Amino acid sequence: MPVALRRWIPTGCRPTPTDPATAPHGGIARRPQAPTCIRRGLRPGNTWCRTPRTPRTPRPPVPPSPVPPPPPRSSAMNVSVVLFTSDLRLHDHPPLRAALDGARQVVPLFVRDRAVDGAGFAAPNRLAFLADCLRDLDAGLRERGGRLVLRSGDVVDQVCKVAAEADADEVHLAAGVSAYAHRREQRLRSALEADGRRLHVHETVITAVAPGAVTPSSSDHFAVFTPYFRHWEREHLRDALGAPRGVRVPESVGSERLPTRTELSGLSQGLAAGGEEEGRKRLMAWLRGGITAYEDRHDDLAGDATSHLSPHLHFGTLSPVELVHRARRTGGPGAEAFVRQLAWRDFHYQVLAARPDAATADYRGRGDRWRSEAAAREEVEAWRTGRTGYPVIDAAMRQLRHEGWMHNRGRLLTASFLTKTLYVDWRVGARHFLELLVDGDVANNQLNWQWMAGTGTDTRPNRVLNPVTQAKRYDPDGAYVRRWVPELEGLRGAAVHEPWKLKGLDRAAYDYPDPIVELADGLARFRHARGRD
Template sequence: MRVSVALFTADLRTHDNPVLVAALKDAERVVPLFVVDTGIRSTGFVVPNRAAFLADSLADLDAALRARGGRLVVRVGDVVEETCRVAAEAGAAVVHIAAGSSRYAARREERLRVELADSRRELRVHAASLTAVPPGALTPTGKDKDHFAVFTPYFRRWEGFSVRGVLPAPDAVPVPDVRSAGLPRAESLASGPASPGLPTGGESEARRRLRSWLAGPLSAYDDHHDDLAADATSRLSPYLHFGCLSPTELLHRARGQDNPGAHAFVRQLAWRDFHHQVLAARPDAADHDYRPRHDRWRHVTEEIEAWHEGRTGYPVVDAALRQLSHEGWMPGRARLLAASFLVKTLYVDWRVGARHFLDLLVDGDIANNQLNWQWVAGTGTDTRPDRVLNPLTQARRFDPRGEYVRRWVPELRNLDARMIHRVPHLDAAARADLGYPAPIVDLAMAAARFRQGREAAG
């Protein structure tokens, strides 16, 4: 009886899963395998919020497989060693896996290929599960150009790419008798409490949210996605990050709605793919400047701590950081505001902010987190590297009624919008009455300091 292994990584779903479909087509029985990777813990990537979401997602995947007559096989240890061990125990000739775009995923894939070959087993790698268009599928014309460094020409090519069709979830998943560890609990994956407002993980919740998003809010996305108070983004990013939802399916279903909101949303999906193709081609961009500016970054511990805790004295920035702490998530506009304040206003190294985001974001992946931070810092793919987002101007534009600030900064809950926008200008006595901190930096001075820093860096 032919057996294959479907190794789940960032594709924790049964719908539109090329790895699972190929494994079932390849054999009479399949081992749906997830390895709790002890090696990744040393990278600092396993944090309470993502651990809790992962535990939810694995439990939901196991339930979906059991509904189809199967189960999720869980092992704990080194991914390569455990996968080879399971393949040997089950007598599997082939292991199927989705390609990744990070250095870690590339090393894991190469090790797995070598180790399996030593025992005369085969590794079959399928197109990346985290993107609709695989990294490397689109390259610019011209010699020695292996990726797009500017989004607009990439998007033009991306729009014309023939994306594969959506695969149905299998009706049955027959699994051989293979030993399995128990489903991991969040506390066994990472120490410390998760954010209190963390969303529930798993494919079931992803598909519920997808149905709700497509049924109405998507059509208004173009008009409201930057409105901080409206909370008008899809909130699907954690489910895309863990593969509980297929970006290919999401792209097809969004394109099925011909309206400005759907078009704007599809463009955001393209940005995800763009960042993954940059990282796949330039893995060092995870922690090195993609376009070096030779900044001499400042590092004032008190200012960084105030930023972490949402005590900068600028209400919209503080609201964004407090939402991050409570939910492990924040909308894109809030991320831009918080990031710009740290790297352009405080002139702090983007890696400091990226690390804080990765410590809390449930959707934090290396490609989108690091490269969005680099975009804001002007060390990445932004064609206007010296732009600064003024938090006062941004607040008036994207939270004009002060509703977002009142939601997340309770000290200012009783102020009207006019007063909220004036808070950074209040005198010490007025701020003391509110219990709200003074601004940690003067914006005009900070803007001049940033310009001088960039000029000095050449």
């Protein structure tokens, strides 16, 4: 990536008539003399005045002296700043490696950006996971002789302050994909350039393949996954980097106190722990066993053969490049299916990078006149609290509230139910997911919701997932439903998916609501809205 440069002027110097940049006559300073005028009656100071006396042969113009380069810093004072964002790890961290290779001392910096808090993205579950990640990152740095510097406020202001405090030459940063990340990079570049410092932005830190690295011939991004994946598979990935052995941090740079999850309220009870150490433990255990069953069982709601690595990918405690390499070395159908899911993640990132409006607007408008949250208040509340009367929907929504995470098959079912069976605006559901999901990632959350709503990149935008048939297929014995809907634990087998079929006293024995909508009615409404009836 290009770096910011500016003309260097030695500290303490100001432009004067003898400076090459401003002096007349090509930078040659002439001895002042009292001017007289060529024409009679003109006073000194007129534009036609010049120095009198005997004419001299003019010297040939001397070209301006080149602007001198900045004096080399002492190697003992050479400092770089590494701004951590969604890459809270030490393994396979190109910005950190580049900083360590080019400087004697490095400031590992994380800024608690108030703009993110104000935009509503700082949900309690993610703040708790973030607190774990920051403490783990700090611990890893301390094991290597360093520490993490934490600041709060405007990210650009804080980076510039820290760079000034450390007398740093350069700032290193992982490339982002969102509109916010792009604005942050632009603001940082301008501010650092004004201070005479350089910004280095590194690709393939947050993604395995950078947005824009592969494109179709007629567009700036792929709108369909299958052709994107064909190109993605052929891309050469850089090698994964090891963690650094040592990190020296200037003692003069102060830090705020690191947060802890115990300071937060409103957390999901079963929220997983964060941090690189935890992520690597989970990764290694899954590669040793779970990945082999992933192809056949990744949709099994009760068995749950998924990796549970999505929060670690979101916060960057694990590297997507390293995950692709490790999965490919493991081999087998399960590993291939997992790599395909990592490609889906990159696919959504390249869509959002090209179409940042897709975070809030239909990627492909279908002319929908969605029901608003206010118009469907009772149904939306039943959906949120897991009281729709459809057990698999309620089980998934309760899992989300309890763990801050939901099985991917559950995400598909609950999104289809809200947008197509209830015909409620997809943004209502996407917003609720972002409030609770510990892996609440704008690109993947919003674009997966659009996929299910039929306004995104799906090539079959009008398909509707039937929660009963899906439950019987992916939770055939009802174990998943009984785990999260204890009111129905007395129902054995597939009967748990249709409790409304119970008669009389048997049905009254279960404190469970009737369905809030008939599936046939919901389907008819959706088909009519899409002009398919």
